[in-house]
Amino acid sequence: MNTATTAGVFNLSATILKVNDLVKHFPIKGGVFNRQVASVRAVDGISLAIQREHTTSVVGESGCGKSTLVRLLNRLIEPSAGEVFYEDKNIFLFSRREMRAFRQNIQMVFQDPYSSLNPRFSMYDIIAEPLKIMNQPADAIRKRVRTVVELVGLSYSYRNRYPHEFSGGQRQRIGIARALALNPKILLCDEPVSALDVSVQAQVLNLLMDLRDELKLTIVFISHDLAVVSKISDTVTVLYFGKLVEQGERDDIFNNQLHPYTQALFSAIPKARPDEEKERIFLTAEPPSYRNFPSGCRFHPRCSKAMDICKKVDPELRVPTAQGTNSKHQVACHLYDGHNQQ
Amino acid sequence: MVVENTLLEVKSLSVAFRTDANRYVEVVEDISFDVGKGQCIGLVGESGCGKSVTSMSIMQLLPQPLSRMTTGEIRFNGKDLTKLPIAELRALRGHDIAMIFQEPMTALNPVYSVGSQMLECFRKDVPRPEARTRSIELLRSVGLSEPDRLLNNYPHELSGGMRQRVMIAMAIANNPQLLIADEPTTALDVTIQAQIMELLQEVQKSLGMAMLLITHDLGVVFEMCDYVHVMYAGKIVESCSVQQLYEAPSHPYTVGLLNSLPEINQTNARAERLPVIEGTVPAIGKFPRGCRFHNRCHFRTDQCALSSPPLRVAKDGTHRYACYHPLNKKRTEYRVEYSNHRRCV
Numbered sequence: 001m002n003t004a005t006t007a008g009v010f011n012l013s014a015t016i017l018k019v020n021d022l023v024k025h026f027p028i029k030g031g032v033f034n035r036q037v038a039s040v041r042a043v044d045g046i047s048l049a050i051q052r053e054h055t056t057s058v059v060g061e062s063g064c065g066k067s068t069l070v071r072l073l074n075r076l077i078e079p080s081a082g083e084v085f086y087e088d089k090n091i092f093l094f095s096r097r098e099m100r101a102f103r104q105n106i107q108m109v110f111q112d113p114y115s116s117l118n119p120r121f122s123m124y125d126i127i128a129e130p131l132k133i134m135n136q137p138a139d140a141i142r143k144r145v146r147t148v149v150e151l152v153g154l155s156y157s158y159r160n161r162y163p164h165e166f167s168g169g170q171r172q173r174i175g176i177a178r179a180l181a182l183n184p185k186i187l188l189c190d191e192p193v194s195a196l197d198v199s200v201q202a203q204v205l206n207l208l209m210d211l212r213d214e215l216k217l218t219i220v221f222i223s224h225d226l227a228v229v230s231k232i233s234d235t236v237t238v239l240y241f242g243k244l245v246e247q248g249e250r251d252d253i254f255n256n257q258l259h260p261y262t263q264a265l266f267s268a269i270p271k272a273r274p275d276e277e278k279e280r281i282f283l284t285a286e287p288p289s290y291r292n293f294p295s296g297c298r299f300h301p302r303c304s305k306a307m308d309i310c311k312k313v314d315p316e317l318r319v320p321t322a323q324g325t326n327s328k329h330q331v332a333c334h335l336y337d338g339h340n341q342q
Numbered sequence: 343m344v345v346e347n348t349l350l351e352v353k354s355l356s357v358a359f360r361t362d363a364n365r366y367v368e369v370v371e372d373i374s375f376d377v378g379k380g381q382c383i384g385l386v387g388e389s390g391c392g393k394s395v396t397s398m399s400i401m402q403l404l405p406q407p408l409s410r411m412t413t414g415e416i417r418f419n420g421k422d423l424t425k426l427p428i429a430e431l432r433a434l435r436g437h438d439i440a441m442i443f444q445e446p447m448t449a450l451n452p453v454y455s456v457g458s459q460m461l462e463c464f465r466k467d468v469p470r471p472e473a474r475t476r477s478i479e480l481l482r483s484v485g486l487s488e489p490d491r492l493l494n495n496y497p498h499e500l501s502g503g504m505r506q507r508v509m510i511a512m513a514i515a516n517n518p519q520l521l522i523a524d525e526p527t528t529a530l531d532v533t534i535q536a537q538i539m540e541l542l543q544e545v546q547k548s549l550g551m552a553m554l555l556i557t558h559d560l561g562v563v564f565e566m567c568d569y570v571h572v573m574y575a576g577k578i579v580e581s582c583s584v585q586q587l588y589e590a591p592s593h594p595y596t597v598g599l600l601n602s603l604p605e606i607n608q609t610n611a612r613a614e615r616l617p618v619i620e621g622t623v624p625a626i627g628k629f630p631r632g633c634r635f636h637n638r639c640h641f642r643t644d645q646c647a648l649s650s651p652p653l654r655v656a657k658d659g660t661h662r663y664a665c666y667h668p669l670n671k672k673r674t675e676y677r678v679e680y681s682n683h684r685r686c687v
Contacts, residue, residue: 061531062502167622197388197623198558202602202616209615224531231604231616254606268536270561272605274584280540283533286501 016186016218017050017073022082024068028290040290042068044242045082047317050186055212055219057229057250059265060239063287066222069239070188073220074106075099104134107179111191113171117163123149123174124159130181148177152207169200173207180211186218193228205231226269230254235328238262241288241298244317248329258320258331260303297334309334349552350377350400350520355414357395357404359626366410367627369395371576373414374653377520382546382553384563384584387573388599388623393556396573397522400554401441402431418520436463440513444525446505450497456508457493463515480511484541503534510541517549524556539565560603564588569660572596575624575634578653582661592656592668595619595635598680600673617680633665640679641667 023046025039042065050056058066071077073084075091083090086102094102107130110116117126124145131141149156152173163171172192179187192208193201209232212219223229229236236253238246238261246259257263264281271278283302288294294301300310313334320336323329355373358366370392377383385393398404400416402423416423418439423431443449451459460477461470468476474493481489484507497505506526513521526542527535543566546553555566563570563584570587572580572595580593591597598619621638624630630637636646645666653664669676 061533167625169622198560199388199599199602199619200622202604202618205604206615206618226532227604227606230606264533268532269606270532270535270539270559271564272561274564274588276564280536282537282540286504 014051015049016052016087017048017220018085019046019048019050019073020083020085022046022048022069022072022084023080024065024072024077025080038290041065041242041293043072043079046239046242046244048237048244048247050218050220051235052185052218053212053216054234055221055232056235056237057221057223057233058237058239059223059226059229061224061265061287063241064239065242066239067190070108070190070220070222074103074108074188100134104182105184106186106188107182107184108188108190109172109175109179109192112195113168113175114163114195116175117171119163122160122162123154123166126163126174127178127181130178134182144181148180151180151211152177167200168196169203172196172200172204176204176207176211180215183215184217186220187212188220188222190222191224192221194223194225201228208232226266227272238265243298243314244332245299246329246331246333247317248327252327252329256329258329258336259299259333260305260335261299264302297332305335307334347379348376349379349419350554351415351417352376352396352400353415353417355396355399355416356412357392357399357409358412359409360407361627366412368412368629369409369576369626370399373573373578375571375578375581377552377554379519379552380546380550381569382555382567384567384570385554385556385573386558386560386563386570388558390575390623390626391573392576393558393573394524397441397524397554397556400522401435401439402426436513436518437465437516438518439520439522440516440518441522441524442506442509442513442526444528446502446509446529447497449509450505452497454496455493456495456497456500460493460508460512460515463512465516476515477511480515481508484508484511484514484545485537486511502530503537506530506534506538507541510538510545514545514549514551518551520552520554521546522554522556525558526555527562528557528559535562542566560587560600572599575629576626577634577650577664579635579665580663581653582663586661590670590672592661592663592670593635593665594639594641594667594669594679597669597673597676601677601680615681617677619680641669643667 022043024043025041027036028038028040029035030037046069058069060066072079079092083092091102127145127148128141131144146156154170154173166174193204196204205228211217221232233250236248236250237244238259240261246262257266264283267279267281285302288298288301296312297310297315300306303310315332315334315337317330317332319327319330353374355370356368357370358368361367373396385396387393399411411424457477461473464473477493478489481492486492486504486507500508523542527538530538539562557563567584569583571578574595580591580596582591587596591600601617602619604616619638624634632647632649633651636642639646651664651666653662655662
């Protein structure tokens with residue numbers, strides 16, 4: 001009993017966000033009387049534990065539900081089912097006041113630095129806004145803005161400039177400064193570097209890695225660019241059409257992809273060198289649509305290794321026996337359930 | 343570079359755009375390059391470097407009278423496209439030179455079916471039933487299933503990858519000699535990107551077509567191109583083979599650009615910082631004097647701020663660079679020069 005409690009406490013402190021069987025379906029309306037005819041299963045039963053001070057990357061192609069997942073994590077949208085626990089409390093049961101306190105700890109950096117900053121606000125106003133919402137005194141706000149502006153490598157003398165006067169990279173730094181203003185524990189980054197040029201992308205990535213180490217941030221990093229993910233992640237989670245298909249430590253995923261979808265995804269990365277020989281796995285069928293959603297494993301129509309069982313049974317996420325019992329490398333695929341011998 | 347059977351020859355092209363108050367700002371300055379028959383040439387650079395303006399001026403598609411070509415010749419099979427009457431240009435566009443664009447959704451007309459847009463590619467004298475059969479063949483050749491049904495679909499009913507395939511099918515309808523591909527895979531997911539790159543290479547080989555690929559993605563360049571021109575702030579700063587580009591480019595900008603690419607390596611627990619180029623790309627109209635890269639360059643001297651370095655040819659004859667202080671070691675040996683502190687200038 002006693003040992004169980006200690007183990008529980010230990011788990012609690014290591015895991016900062018726990019996602020339990022989270023579901024978000026968006027209705028598609030149409031037909032007579034505008035009835036609901038189908039639903040987009042953006043997030044379809046995802047369970048996930050986000051470790052404190054780790055960078056967890058979520059990868060997958062467009063429409064796989066990565067952005068929806070992140071919007072659920074800070075309750076910008078309500079789920080259809082499931083729970084998210086922040087330090088052991090379900091965020092979807094938070095009162096308004098609890099929500100305010102929670103939001104201080106979880107902040108977001110958006111993809112497009114052009115549309116995520118209010119063009120009528122000066123840099124100072126943009127970064128001070130979250131502090132004002134939290135009713136902080138004026139001189140504390142001024143001090144804090146100065147600190148975070150310098151933290152992200154901008155000059156405080158720019159404070160009266162407006163977003164259009166900054167370059168894309170500088171704007172993304174402002175977005176990061178705004179997210180850091182309230183000194184959050186968790187930073188949700190939704191494709192923070194994909195709208196930037198290569199040379200600027202490296203600067204912003206370096207900044208995020210520095211800040212993570214200095215401020216002991218927990219980062220949830222969404223990206224479709226696997227090279228960027230390989231640079232910044234501790235843990236990698238692969239989504240396919242609303243479902244988690246594979247997850248593990250960075251090195252597990254980058255050295256040994258198990259799920260056929262992850263393998264195809266990695267094989268599709270353009271060459272890193274002109275003389276590199278790449279063996280490509282081409283996904284033959286088109287991606288599934290919400291009108292005719294595949295039964296069983298949702299990847300089976302495009303999978304070259306699909307078996308009979310894949311059409312019927314949706315595989316569960318588990319550690320394959322070949323990985324050893326200590327492994328955190330999990331995959332949702334029948335190939336690793338012992339069915340491949342059939 | 344020495345090209346046999348030159349197909350396209352761009353000679354000292356400069357393009358200026360009008361800002362308010364009747365002032366003109368140079369967007370592209372003194373660009374020269376060749377595309378030989380059957381070659382795949384890359385034009386790489388970051389946003390605002392003038393790569394798309396270059397491609398649009400080849401097709402003579404620059405917005406008039408907002409822009410003007412201040413100098414330069416564009417010769418296609420010996421004919422100067424800038425002096426060609428509009429009727430002859432029209433005969434060329436889509437037949438001898440075809441183009442595909444980045445965003446297949448905006449490039450296809452949303453109110454016409456795929457079929458009616460495909461049929462438009464063929465000359466008026468091709469009988470409609472024949473054009474239809476050929477459209478079906480083309481759609482099949484770019485890997486689309488049920489092409490006859492697809493002809494009745496509208497662009498919004500297709501996925502991004504399918505739309506880009508339709509665009510490619512339309513572009514190759516008349517067996518062009520040159521295909522200009524402006525960021526053909528940028529809007530697509532990686533798995534679809536891999537398929538489209540494969541398709542473009544196949545088509546290029548089977549038709550013996552030349553290709554001018556405009557992209558910011560060096561991975562795509564490594565994948566497809568033989569020879570590359572790197573652009574920075576409206577100028578070509580370096581031209582070389584892809585192998586040279588990867589191993590030992592000479593221009594400090596090119597070296598920095600390649601070094602700042604994150605590479606997927608097998609192990610990097612808590613990865614080290616990436617090498618970076620300090621500062622940001624200068625805005626159009628605010629290009630610095632002298633070498634346009636000098637204010638971001640670790641190797642600059644006084645000379646760099648005073649005059650613009652001319653494009654020089656290296657000993658091997660194919661490698662060209664515009665720099666007073668070309669780097670001659672492997673690019674990976676220049677990591678320290680590109681290590682940044684946090685300040686953003």
